[in-house]
Amino acid sequence: MTNTDQSFDHLDIINAVLGLAYNFESYPNHLFKAGYKLSRIEPIIGIPDSINPDILFMSENMGLFAECKGGKIKIGSNLRRYDSVQVRHLIEKGIDIPTESLELDVGIFGRDNLIHLKEQLTEKGIDYPQVILDKTVEQIHGRSFKDPKLNALFSESVEIKSKAPLILKFTHSSPVKKIAPFIFTTLMSRLITGRNKFKVRDLTEEVMGDIWDNLDKSLQNTLVDKMKKFLRQCKTKQLTNYLKNSDDVWSVDIPDHWKSRKKFSDDCNRFIRELDQKDLFYFFRGV
Amino acid sequence: MIKSRGELHKQMEMTIDANLRSLEEHGEYSEYNVKTNIIESNCDIDKIPPTFDGYHIEIKPTDDKFLFGLIVRNNSQRFVLYIDTFFDRFWKLYNMENSETIDKFMDKFTNLLLLDSLWMPHQMLDTIESTLVNVGFSIKFKQEIFDEDELGEDDISQLTMRLWSRGTKPSKNLFKLLQENNYPSTKTSTRVLNIDDHKVKFLDEVFFDGKITVNKGTDIEEHIRFVDKIIDDYSTKMKEIENNRMSLTKSACGQVVSGSPFEIKFSKNYDIHHLSEKIINSTHPFKSWGVIHDQTDDFLRIAGVDVHTGDKFSMDLMQKYGRLYLPENACGNMVFRLYTNIQHYLDPGVMIFDEHGSVF
Numbered sequence: 294m295t296n297t298d299q300s301f302d303h304l305d306i307i308n309a310v311l312g313l314a315y316n317f318e319s320y321p322n323h324l325f326k327a328g329y330k331l332s333r334i335e336p337i338i339g340i341p342d343s344i345n346p347d348i349l350f351m352s353e354n355m356g357l358f359a360e361c362k363g364g365k366i367k368i369g370s371n372l373r374r375y376d377s378v379q380v381r382h383l384i385e386k387g388i389d390i391p392t393e394s395l396e397l398d399v400g401i402f403g404r405d406n407l408i409h410l411k412e413q414l415t416e417k418g419i420d421y422p423q424v425i426l427d428k429t430v431e432q433i434h435g436r437s438f439k440d441p442k443l444n445a446l447f448s449e450s451v452e453i454k455s456k457a458p459l460i461l462k463f464t465h466s467s468p469v470k471k472i473a474p475f476i477f478t479t480l481m482s483r484l485i486t487g488r489n490k491f492k493v494r495d496l497t498e499e500v501m502g503d504i505w506d507n508l509d510k511s512l513q514n515t516l517v518d519k520m521k522k523f524l525r526q527c528k529t530k531q532l533t534n535y536l537k538n539s540d541d542v543w544s545v546d547i548p549d550h551w552k553s554r555k556k557f558s559d560d561c562n563r564f565i566r567e568l569d570q571k572d573l574f575y576f577f578r579g580v
Numbered sequence: 581m582i583k584s585r586g587e588l589h590k591q592m593e594m595t596i597d598a599n600l601r602s603l604e605e606h607g608e609y610s611e612y613n614v615k616t617n618i619i620e621s622n623c624d625i626d627k628i629p630p631t632f633d634g635y636h637i638e639i640k641p642t643d644d645k646f647l648f649g650l651i652v653r654n655n656s657q658r659f660v661l662y663i664d665t666f667f668d669r670f671w672k673l674y675n676m677e678n679s680e681t682i683d684k685f686m687d688k689f690t691n692l693l694l695l696d697s698l699w700m701p702h703q704m705l706d707t708i709e710s711t712l713v714n715v716g717f718s719i720k721f722k723q724e725i726f727d728e729d730e731l732g733e734d735d736i737s738q739l740t741m742r743l744w745s746r747g748t749k750p751s752k753n754l755f756k757l758l759q760e761n762n763y764p765s766t767k768t769s770t771r772v773l774n775i776d777d778h779k780v781k782f783l784d785e786v787f788f789d790g791k792i793t794v795n796k797g798t799d800i801e802e803h804i805r806f807v808d809k810i811i812d813d814y815s816t817k818m819k820e821i822e823n824n825r826m827s828l829t830k831s832a833c834g835q836v837v838s839g840s841p842f843e844i845k846f847s848k849n850y851d852i853h854h855l856s857e858k859i860i861n862s863t864h865p866f867k868s869w870g871v872i873h874d875q876t877d878d879f880l881r882i883a884g885v886d887v888h889t890g891d892k893f894s895m896d897l898m899q900k901y902g903r904l905y906l907p908e909n910a911c912g913n914m915v916f917r918l919y920t921n922i923q924h925y926l927d928p929g930v931m932i933f934d935e936h937g938s939v940f
Contacts (some may be wrong), residue, residue, distance in 0.1 A: 318845060333831065459905065
């Protein structure tokens, strides 16, 4: 279980921060401009007790730990210790060090919840730079970044014109609404490539993609069960004309005509829209 | 039926010689031109289905391990192409048949699941011209996304143009005129002359889809070398594009994200809801399917499938921008196809970027 899953929009904030490290015009590219690249997501670093920051970015001479905060209350017991990480700890973890004089820094990123977190952070003696990513991106509280380039970039309020890029699509515990589109694309991909008959486990593995191998067996089995429930739900609702099953073997059938595919797309969109609040369960936790 | 590569070269050379003589003596071709179609292949030759869309195919090996004869029958028609599979990913199909017959066949052949044509945006055709003498071009732009009543006063809904000239000046001047006036200048073919010491080695026309016609020539080797260079350039670009495919891997310390999304920059603002409907309705030209899973008035997110290959992709659409996310195993030709089709059917001034700058 990764700590990207602890709050509903935590993954959104992670994506919002990751997006800063790509060379976009449609989204602020502060970290890219300052020369930072994504090094690790959720590195576990022993100093010697483990800490687990959300993201580590690395430039030619700086490392930046980014902690993504979605809530108004929870700070996390280890956040204060992020400042204690030294280069030797990264080396121990097999992370490439780009320069002899690498300096490390920490930043807290969030939405308007950061306004509420300020007091608690101060109480705990944490004064890392705090950057709000909402309608604008800007440092609002905390000490300066050690990197003057970041200071210059984050000191100015810059409008965020679009949603953040989708670097991480979902995690295994994301709400079903976030995973459903990728289940539908997997069904369509299977249909096109002549693999329209499938076992639920195979479908689940394909949908989860890169994540699958990182999950332990029991979690994989739980996800397969959830997928079965999801498919049954699809079959009884908008996708009744397309899905069939006999025990664990399912099939998807859509006539090979663009109008039929369009209809399937419309039905999938309707299904996604109609996932009401009751259905906004976390995929992992189930209904 | 040709049995070896040497015989094929000989026949192609005889055809271009006969045409050259006939042009000089009678002012017209005596044979069908030698043509080469480069296609993108993701399969072995034995995976080609023996029948599709009314065509029946027979594959005949030759003395050359990489060269095969392809006998095609369709109703009463019978014609022959030669497939050269030396370059694993890019096959060359040589023929000396009626152009219309071959074009129709290639349209269906490259629509097979694991095959595709090339999709060269106009920048790649410009690059091909740059080392040769450019003596003509074709432009074919047709607005397929928006109806005429949705266009502005200055928008062009359709432009078809074909220029052939003896020298390079008319071609350059007309093209400059189009660009200066902001008219569609997306070439769909370019006509290039390779001259060495006043001797024409070849006069070839290169089309965006990888078809290369020998209009005039004296040396088939030069034509083949030229075709191979196009493959090299396309292949290099393909590698660059596929290096951007995104994946998430577990490391000893956290997860590592590889690759990055492409950013598409339109030359003007578009109604994204209308645009997305056209992009993901599975039809020509985009042949993509998708579901929309996050939308506001000026943003929408698509989880999509390339219906030509079954590859998945994700896309964000904004009025002025798009983002394209290609997963680890997706075929990079989708980027060529999407971008080239946007040029041909929506926005001739569109640009596409990766982390290093403009892709083309």
